Amino acid sequence: MIFFKPSWVTHEVNKPIFSVDIHPKGGRFATGGQGGSGGRIVIWNIAPVLSENEENDPKIPKMLCQMDNHLACVNVVRWSNEGHLLASGGDDKLVMIWRLTSEGSSSIFGSGKVNVETWKCVYTLNSHNGDVLDLAWAPHDGWLASGSVDNTVIIWNAQKFPEKVAVLKGHTGMVKGVTWDPVGKYIASQSDDKSLRIWRTCDWMQQELVKDPFVDCSATTHVLRLSWSPDGQYLVSAHAMNGGGPTAQIIEREGWRQDKDFVGHRKAVTCVRFNSNILKKMSPGSPKSQQYCCCAIGSRDRSISVWLTSLKRPLVVIKDLFDDSVLDISWSSNGLYLFACSWDGSVACVIFDQKEIGIPLSIKEKNDLYERIYHKSLQKSWNLSFSGTQIVENPELLTAIDKINETSNTASVSCELPEPASKDVSFESPKVSTSILVAANKQVETRLPSGKRRITPMLLTSVPTSNSNEAINITARTNLEVPPKESTSFSSSSPTKSKIVVETVTDQRKQPTFGGSSVKAYSVVNETNKLMGTPPGTQINQLTCCEVPGDQPIVQFINILDPLKLPSGVAVTKQAGNIKIQVTNNCHKTSKGSLAGIEVYKNMNDKEPNWDTYLGSTVRCLAANRKFIVACCEDLSINCYDIKSGARPLPPIIIEDVVSSISLSQNSYCLVLTKTGLLYMWNWENCKSILSRVSIRSLLSGKGVVNSCGLSSSNLPVITLTDGRAYSYVSDLQTWVQLSNPLDPISRVGGSFTKRMSPHLPLASLQKAIPFHNSHDALPSGVTLSFLECQIMASFTIHSPDEYRHWLIATVNYLLDKGPECRLRLILDELLGPTYSSMPAKRIKVDDNILGTSRHAFLQEILEIVKTKLPWQRLYKEYKEQLDELL
Numbered sequence: 001m002i003f004f005k006p007s008w009v010t011h012e013v014n015k016p017i018f019s020v021d022i023h024p025k026g027g028r029f030a031t032g033g034q035g036g037s038g039g040r041i042v043i044w045n046i047a048p049v050l051s052e053n054e055e056n057d058p059k060i061p062k063m064l065c066q067m068d069n070h071l072a073c074v075n076v077v078r079w080s081n082e083g084h085l086l087a088s089g090g091d092d093k094l095v096m097i098w099r100l101t102s103e104g105s106s107s108i109f110g111s112g113k114v115n116v117e118t119w120k121c122v123y124t125l126n127s128h129n130g131d132v133l134d135l136a137w138a139p140h141d142g143w144l145a146s147g148s149v150d151n152t153v154i155i156w157n158a159q160k161f162p163e164k165v166a167v168l169k170g171h172t173g174m175v176k177g178v179t180w181d182p183v184g185k186y187i188a189s190q191s192d193d194k195s196l197r198i199w200r201t202c203d204w205m206q207q208e209l210v211k212d213p214f215v216d217c218s219a220t221t222h223v224l225r226l227s228w229s230p231d232g233q234y235l236v237s238a239h240a241m242n243g244g245g246p247t248a249q250i251i252e253r254e255g256w257r258q259d260k261d262f263v264g265h266r267k268a269v270t271c272v273r274f275n276s277n278i279l280k281k282m283s284p285g286s287p288k289s290q291q292y293c294c295c296a297i298g299s300r301d302r303s304i305s306v307w308l309t310s311l312k313r314p315l316v317v318i319k320d321l322f323d324d325s326v327l328d329i330s331w332s333s334n335g336l337y338l339f340a341c342s343w344d345g346s347v348a349c350v351i352f353d354q355k356e357i358g359i360p361l362s363i364k365e366k367n368d369l370y371e372r373i374y375h376k377s378l379q380k381s382w383n384l385s386f387s388g389t390q391i392v393e394n395p396e397l398l399t400a401i402d403k404i405n406e407t408s409n410t411a412s413v414s415c416e417l418p419e420p421a422s423k424d425v426s427f428e429s430p431k432v433s434t435s436i437l438v439a440a441n442k443q444v445e446t447r448l449p450s451g452k453r454r455i456t457p458m459l460l461t462s463v464p465t466s467n468s469n470e471a472i473n474i475t476a477r478t479n480l481e482v483p484p485k486e487s488t489s490f491s492s493s494s495p496t497k498s499k500i501v502v503e504t505v506t507d508q509r510k511q512p513t514f515g516g517s518s519v520k521a522y523s524v525v526n527e528t529n530k531l532m533g534t535p536p537g538t539q540i541n542q543l544t545c546c547e548v549p550g551d552q553p554i555v556q557f558i559n560i561l562d563p564l565k566l567p568s569g570v571a572v573t574k575q576a577g578n579i580k581i582q583v584t585n586n587c588h589k590t591s592k593g594s595l596a597g598i599e600v601y602k603n604m605n606d607k608e609p610n611w612d613t614y615l616g617s618t619v620r621c622l623a624a625n626r627k628f629i630v631a632c633c634e635d636l637s638i639n640c641y642d643i644k645s646g647a648r649p650l651p652p653i654i655i656e657d658v659v660s661s662i663s664l665s666q667n668s669y670c671l672v673l674t675k676t677g678l679l680y681m682w683n684w685e686n687c688k689s690i691l692s693r694v695s696i697r698s699l700l701s702g703k704g705v706v707n708s709c710g711l712s713s714s715n716l717p718v719i720t721l722t723d724g725r726a727y728s729y730v731s732d733l734q735t736w737v738q739l740s741n742p743l744d745p746i747s748r749v750g751g752s753f754t755k756r757m758s759p760h761l762p763l764a765s766l767q768k769a770i771p772f773h774n775s776h777d778a779l780p781s782g783v784t785l786s787f788l789e790c791q792i793m794a795s796f797t798i799h800s801p802d803e804y805r806h807w808l809i810a811t812v813n814y815l816l817d818k819g820p821e822c823r824l825r826l827i828l829d830e831l832l833g834p835t836y837s838s839m840p841a842k843r844i845k846v847d848d849n850i851l852g853t854s855r856h857a858f859l860q861e862i863l864e865i866v867k868t869k870l871p872w873q874r875l876y877k878e879y880k881e882q883l884d885e886l887l
Helices: 052-056 363-374 395-407 745-749 763-764 781-797 801-818 821-832 855-866 872-886
Strands: 001-005 017-023 028-034 039-045 063-067 074-079 086-090 095-100 121-126 132-137 143-148 151-157 164-169 176-182 186-191 196-201 204-208 234-236 240-242 245-252 260-263 269-274 279-282 289-292 294-299 304-308 316-318 326-331 337-342 345-350 437-439 442-447 451-458 460-464 500-507 524-526 531-533 538-544 554-559 571-576 579-590 595-601 613-614 619-624 628-633 636-644 660-665 667-676 678-683 688-695 706-711 716-719 728-729 737-742
Touching: 017 337, 028 086, 028 337, 039 086, 086 132, 086 143, 095 143, 095 500, 151 176, 151 186, 186 240, 196 801, 240 260, 245 269, 294 326, 294 337, 304 337, 304 345, 337 678, 437 716, 437 763, 571 619, 579 619, 595 628, 595 716, 613 636, 613 660, 619 660, 628 660, 628 667, 628 745, 660 706, 660 716, 667 706, 716 737, 737 763, 737 781, 745 781, 763 781, 763 801, 821 855, 855 872
Parallel strands: 017 074, 017 326, 074 132, 132 176, 442 500
Antiparallel strands: 001 345, 017 028, 028 039, 039 063, 074 086, 086 095, 095 121, 132 143, 143 151, 151 164, 176 186, 186 196, 196 204, 234 245, 240 245, 245 260, 269 294, 279 289, 294 304, 304 316, 326 337, 337 345, 437 460, 442 451, 524 531, 538 554, 571 579, 579 595, 595 613, 619 628, 628 636, 660 667, 667 678, 678 688, 706 716, 716 728, 728 737
16 A cells, blocks of 8 residues: 655645545546635646656646636535536535536646646536535436535436436535435435435435434534445445544445444544445455455544455554545545545545455446345446347248248338447436427217216327437346336417317216326336335326216326336347346337337347247336246237247236236236236236236325335235335235335334334335334323234235234233233234134134244243233233143
């Protein structure tokens, strides 16, 4: 390791440098701080810093460009992830976006300095009402977040500056730090109000509020630059306190736990910055390498510490590196160079080698890690080509082709090969779809039996205005959705004479009819059967009920969950075990229309498909398991194929609307959600329908919108909403059953109970949004009992034996402490058996088991608890004797 401070990297004598950032491509770095009479940004050549020979070479420039446009001190500079833009924020309340031009060198007025490069301010963003203290680019460069003294975080649309995507309000103090989740699902902000807030990017609502580690903190730092680890598992804050000493708090993504921190600094931590690489080292005595992340921490004590998540102690601590507080830290993209700046106006450089810090994971290793953790690939290197032999190997086939050519000279099928994409893709860009909306010149007028009329609005047709030829090859173990481009708004009435043709029909059905623009949803069921939903959604479409009891129109919204837009001729790839499935819409054009092709390969690296088939309609959604492939098409058909041979086990199934989401379990239960909010479910192995036309409309009360739709581990349909509510459909009851409702005051009692559960368990994973109970609220004892009993029934409904046992034991302990005795006896009678039970027999299995565990085993465990309570000794003796007789 080498560290030094280049004396020539300075703004002015005794002028502080508040921010430093290394360019992603490594050729330059930027500093921001105080200039002569205002703010100053300087872009430096990094080569003279790293090489003494180049530093002493007068032909090699050290400073590349100096920009003094800010009227007051510059607090932060940040390069975009692609490096083509530089963002800066200062005390003048402005955010400036800079871009390199081709104007060449120029002299700086009033000084002898020369700008080797010319960087111009292309956008000025002026919506903040106070100093801008921190900036952060989203992983896909589509958004820019800015935190300010005005207590807000503004999310800017980087594709359409100065358009704002959202303004995050909630902090009551100055926002001094912002950082993005590398997966793109969250953004975190830290403020002087002694809180750290985590926001969802799907709806820009608050996901988590962290306050405990910051209760004893004072507002002594100029910035609070927090950072997210590149694997997305850890969020590290600035300026926390533990036991009276300053720390950097570690917040784990799993349950947002806060039981670890980085300690050792003598004064408040000002900035944290993770190395952008995930690193690895060979473990002693093991053939497998150990993967970890690297984090640098700066403090007001003028020192920097570097930590590896695989070690309990810091890798290195550099004390008294500066004469004043450390204000910012930046890593190079190769992970070997660390730059830091200070209030004393200097910049320090630390150079590591791979033996000290580790070897960065390759793109493939990184994507494999993301696949294991998040079940989706974040790769930027897309495989953009496919090939196949065009040589006829059978003479008989050649003769047959000649005969066909003689009889038909006009029939032809063309295959459009995708062209290589010109840019990398890792997240869906938040661009608004550039398409022309064409209104259909027809509407349907329905005559109801009551004599009333209902006008059904027709969908707008989306006509693309740009040619998109990017071919995207996506490999994932999740279900893929392939929705077409569609509009999300309705056209206004025209002042000219209408040319709409009115078609009048008589309604013979009593069922409600739905109309409106399509709903694109993306739900996945991973290999552990944990329900997941993926942000960020970029649009919201309408779901309209045109006829309901009472003739009152109902309008609800379903959130789009990460739609995948597929232009014509694009191949989308999915992995099912070792099998590769490739879908290409509009791959062949015929005189009657275009075809969609499905090709299945035995292995991911195979060039020749094992089998292929074609469909006469665009494929919207695709799901696969070890036995079947299910493709949902634009023509309302659902097509099922045997994954090994391509044979159809049954003909195409036609439903009444386009599928927006599909889930396929490993034992071949298939669940689909249509754009009008209807659920269908089949068992493909038995060719049997489980559910048909089950509406989710009754669940969409309040402001909640659909967050995910999938199958539980016991193949029950589960719907989760963005407000934290979760429901499962029970066929025996023919209705929805509530599993989680954070909006219910009763649920607030259970916040402390649910946080103790592992978030990986089925019910706990659905109840993450349940808040903590305010200890100042006076609640009757029956409130807690009501919550516990709801948890028992929810665990039973979702078939989670571990949670059932946990909540059963918790309820018994509560009844032993608070009563009433009649409730406790009810539980004991139920566990004794049907002869003694007065509770619904549905909870008692014929084989004397409850969720795979003997009822008597539950009873024995509970009696072991009861016998430790002296006031309940007679109850223990009574039930112990009855159990011994049965055994």
